[in-house]
Amino acid sequence: MHVIGSDTGTLEVRTKKAGAAAKAGHNLRMEVGAWQATIDLDAAAATLTADPRSFRVIEGTGGVLPLGADEKAAIPQTIDEEVLKGTPIEFSSTNVDVAGGRVHVQGDLDLFGTRRPVGFELELADGRVRGSARIKQSDWGVKPYSALFGTLKVADEVEIAVDARSQDDA
Amino acid sequence: MLELDHSFTTGKPADYNWDAIVDLDRVIPCVEGGRVVERTSPDEAKAEIVVKMGAMSLTFKGTVAVAERDETAHRATLRVKSREAGGAGYANADVAFLLNDGGGTIHTKAQISGKAASMGEGVVQTVLDALITDFTQKLATI
Numbered sequence: 001m002h003v004i005g006s007d008t009g010t011l012e013v014r015t016k017k018a019g020a021a022a023k024a025g026h027n028l029r030m031e032v033g034a035w036q037a038t039i040d041l042d043a044a045a046a047t048l049t050a051d052p053r054s055f056r057v058i059e060g061t062g063g064v065l066p067l068g069a070d071e072k073a074a075i076p077q078t079i080d081e082e083v084l085k086g087t088p089i090e091f092s093s094t095n096v097d098v099a100g101g102r103v104h105v106q107g108d109l110d111l112f113g114t115r116r117p118v119g120f121e122l123e124l125a126d127g128r129v130r131g132s133a134r135i136k137q138s139d140w141g142v143k144p145y146s147a148l149f150g151t152l153k154v155a156d157e158v159e160i161a162v163d164a165r166s167q168d169d170a
Numbered sequence: 171m172l173e174l175d176h177s178f179t180t181g182k183p184a185d186y187n188w189d190a191i192v193d194l195d196r197v198i199p200c201v202e203g204g205r206v207v208e209r210t211s212p213d214e215a216k217a218e219i220v221v222k223m224g225a226m227s228l229t230f231k232g233t234v235a236v237a238e239r240d241e242t243a244h245r246a247t248l249r250v251k252s253r254e255a256g257g258a259g260y261a262n263a264d265v266a267f268l269l270n271d272g273g274g275t276i277h278t279k280a281q282i283s284g285k286a287a288s289m290g291e292g293v294v295q296t297v298l299d300a301l302i303t304d305f306t307q308k309l310a311t312i
Contacts, residue, residue, distance in 0.1 A: 020293070021223075021289070021293045021296055021297050023289050023290055024223050024226075024289045024293060025223070027222060040199050047292075058224045064288050065285055065288070067225075067226070067227065071225040071226050072225075074225040075224070075225045078224065078225055082272075113223040145224070147222055147223050147224040148221070148223055148224075148297050148300065149202070149297070149300035149301055149302065149303070149304050150221070151293075151296050151297050151300050152223060152224065161301075
């Protein structure tokens, strides 16, 4: 079984800006500070748990004004208070298919207090697990965060990417 | 110079709308992020507005004054003069109200410089339009 987590790699959340005033916003690259995942090829099962209060901003790009340290620190607080609200982030697979070094995973993701199906592909190579998934917040019944009277928004689609060294727990 | 036109509905008589618009303690908080800092005269107040852009925000501090008033015609102009806190920018505006039974119209002339203006005139106009539209919705409950 492959065990990965925040002590062996990164779980990134990447958001894009949208809306009529998108120029005023930033594309964000954030890291989840506390998470753990398992991939059990023998049992054809995969899981992930992530702490919704452990986000931190790595960088914000594309804004007219630079994203300062204060703003970087404020964003996780906004995510906690106005977006995730402390709801659990958990994934459990319903199907895992292995083809060569690639693993196709289907399962259910608990996010924003709602469980919805999601699929993604992982690559297992050189002792690492890499992969990404794109989800739409609206699929979980959530209206993407907006500011400036709705003219500046976070785009509905969010990319989640993992890159971690695998600890073989077999 | 940006110029924008809006209308609003209160469902109240013109005299009621007049009293609300020329009362700076009532009208300034109808601007999202706006507050009266100090009343300096019956027709003028020190005020500030905090415009939140997600995690970022811009604060403008200055004065709001009833610059023109014609109670008979129910016309009034509020003059806003403000400077960007911690920056070199400013946001000035003349906001002309024509009130009638049930609501009124607003003609805004605004000049904005500094960080806010660096987003481009199109963005500033879009945001200002959204801000005033939000303001008109709050006026409906004033």
